[in-house]
Amino acid sequence: MDSYEFWKFLHICMFVFWLGTDMGVMLCSKKSIDSTLSIETRFQLLEMALKIELLPRVMWVMALPFGVHLSKSLGYIDPNVITVALMWVFVIAWLIINVGGAANLDKPWGQQLSKLNRFITASLGVGLIIVAISSFMGFGPYEANSIALKVGLYGLVNITILGIEIAFFPLGASFERLATEGSSPELEQSISSGMGTTLMWVHITYIMIFVVAFIGVTKIAG
DSSP: OOHHHHHHHHHHHHHHHHHHHHHHHHHHHHHTTOTTSOHHHHHHHHHHHHHHTHHHHHHHHHHHHHHHHHHHHTTSOOOOHHHHHHHHHHHHHHHHHHHHHHHTTTSHHHHHHHHHHHHHHHHHHHHHHHHHHHHHTTOSSSOSSHHHHHHHHHHHHHHHHHHHHHHHHHHHHHHHHHHHHOOOHHHHHHHHHHHHHHHHHHHHHHHHHHHHHHHHHHOTTO
16 A cells, blocks of 8 residues: 555545534534423533534544645645654644643633634634635645645635634533523523524535545546
8 A cells, every 4th residue: 555545545534534423413412402302411412412523623633634645645745854743743732732622621721722722723724725825826835726725725614613613602601501590482592593603604614624525536626
């Protein structure tokens, strides 16, 4: 097996475990707003969703190094050893911050990690979009092809994921009220509205991931 086949296999696994497991997160989250269920059951569904969600978080981060190595094996880019090593240092640090924050939101330090992760996500997203625009304008660092387009779209995926997290904040507060106050029409409306906004960003993210995968397979932009 050459390096291309190896990184292609990991790339496919990344998409499968990213979208596949995130569908479970979405379905559990969506069911958790069903007011006909007991409050205990709804919280169990939400807790299950938050636990499953850790795996797509890992895949989201790993999309960066897998994409770089796959592009390198195809000859689209040629980063030196130091660049690759620095990328992996960043990826490992981001992975710890991202997953560590999500898994420990009930702790103050977990909330701080989550805030730091949002900053990293926003910065990376905007940075990659700028790189893609620069490449298509002829300023590099990439040629105006599928790689530059995928870089920009991955940056955009980071922005839509940030939208998911921001939209979920008021929803989390509403569920805290549900635990202490119990159900009420006003509160259920707030929960449904918050979930609707969150799912809007989720669906946009899914579409973006499908587009990235399509471009990667078809090389439609060269």
